[in-house]
Amino acid sequence: EVQLVESGGGQVQPGGSLRLSCAASGSTFRRYWMHWVRQVPGKGLVWVSRMNLDGSVTDYADSVKGRFTISRDNAKNTLYLQMNSLRAEDTALYFCIRDLSGKDDYWGQGTLVTVSS
C-alpha cells in the first residue's frame, strides 16, 4: 500500500527557512512525477511545484519561484521542498502528491508550516 509521509513543518519567523520532506513507501517512487500543493486551513488548494522522474525538470508557481527548491532522492524514496525567505503568506498545510492528475494520483496527509514572528 502506498504511503506518503510529510515532515519538517513547524513555526518559523518571516525570512526564515524550512526544509520539508516526503517519504514514500514502496519501490515505485522513482516512476512518478512528484508535486507539492498547499492549502491555507479552511481555504482552497494551490499548486506549488513539481519534479519529473529523475529530477531534471522542475516547475514552480510564480509566488514561490526563486525562494523554494524542489528536489528528490530516488535512492531514499524521498521528495524535498527547501523553502527560503519565508513570508506570512506561505503559511499553509503542505501536501506531497504522487502522479498529480494521473491514474495513480495519491496525496500525503500534509505538514503544517506557520510563518509568524
Added chain:
Amino acid sequence: DIVMTQSPLSLAVSPGEPASISCRSSQGLLHSNGDTWLDWYVQKPGQPPQVLIYLGSNRASGVPDRFSGSESGTDFTLKISRVEADDVGVYYCMQGLQTPYTFGQGTKLEI
C-alpha cells in the same frame, strides 16, 4: 494561468438524490495526445484530497460508479447519481494541462 471556475460553491442534497457540480476553464484542456487534463477531487473533513475522476471522465480506482465526469468544450461536470451521507466534503476541479496547475474554488456538499 488557466482559471477554473466552479459552481455552485455550496450544495445541499438529500440522500438518494442526484447532485451536479460544474467547472469551467478559461481555455481548452485538450492535450495534443487526445487526453483532457481535467480532474475532480473530494476533500472529506480532516483528510487530504483524493482523486475521483482523472482525465475528464475516468473514475479512479475504488471510486463508485455513482460518480461520473463529463465535458463539453471548456465546461466540465461532476455528477453523483445518488448522494450518500459519506459524500460530504468539498469537491474541487483541477486542470493539469499546463503549469501552474490550477484548482477551482471548491464546492461544499452537505447532506
